[in-house]
Amino acid sequence: MTSSIVQVGAPVLRGRAAEVGPELMGTTMLDALVERMVEAMRAAPGVGLAAPQIGVPLRVIVLEDREEYIAKVSHEERTERGRQAFPVRTFVNPVLRMIGPERATFVEGCLSVNGFVALVERALEVEVSGLDTFGRAQSWRVRGWPARILQHEVDHLDGTLSIDRMHTRTFSTAENARAQYAGRSTAEIQKVLGPRHSERPRPLDPDER
Ligand code: ZN
Numbered sequence: 001m002t003s004s005i006v007q008v009g010a011p012v013l014r015g016r017a018a019e020v021g022p023e024l025m026g027t028t029m030l031d032a033l034v035e036r037m038v039e040a041m042r043a044a045p046g047v048g049l050a051a052p053q054i055g056v057p058l059r060v061i062v063l064e065d066r067e068e069y070i071a072k073v074s075h076e077e078r079t080e081r082g083r084q085a086f087p088v089r090t091f092v093n094p095v096l097r098m099i100g101p102e103r104a105t106f107v108e109g110c111l112s113v114n115g116f117v118a119l120v121e122r123a124l125e126v127e128v129s130g131l132d133t134f135g136r137a138q139s140w141r142v143r144g145w146p147a148r149i150l151q152h153e154v155d156h157l158d159g160t161l162s163i164d165r166m167h168t169r170t171f172s173t174a175e176n177a178r179a180q181y182a183g184r185s186t187a188e189i190q191k192v193l194g195p196r197h198s199e200r201p202r203p204l205d206p207d208e209r
Helices: 028-043 075-081 145-157 174-181 186-193
Strands: 048-050 060-065 086-098 103-109 116-123 125-131 137-143
Touching: 028 048, 028 060, 028 086, 048 145, 060 145, 086 137, 086 145, 103 145, 103 174, 103 186, 116 145, 116 174, 116 186, 125 145, 137 145, 174 186
Parallel strands: none
Antiparallel strands: 048 060, 060 086, 086 125, 103 116, 125 137
């Protein structure tokens, strides 16, 4: 059920979310927000959520990956994607730093673009710095799937969606992706759905071709 999650087209998903001020740190109000976010993320179910996705334009993200979700993907996929279980993490006012030139391209979806997925390129490793709900500094340096989740969620705080970064020709319903591309490599999916060079907007003027 994703009915409580704001869907694409809503202005709150396209604005820049505001920093959480010191007056909110350690309050029941901030705790309640995080609780609602975790509930919505688990109900979806998803592995990450940003506050704007429940209509709150504040710089707060939550993420969590669970063994029960990971158990559904093959060992090969798990290794290739760097998928790893981790308990709920909350970052307030997160700042992301990409580490190194390594990139990874995999199928990615968004709870606010419900029912669709696409290939999205992300940095393989990142470090996120920010605060916990009490306003204490924390950081996390991580590779693989958690790094992807962090990039996706921090993007939300700046009004950027994964569809802004996707390889447009690979945009697919989640249903088609499951039926056609589950267990297939990124290269195979790209081969079927179209080469990257044809993602450039097609020229409108025939003389430019
Ligand atoms: Zn999203």
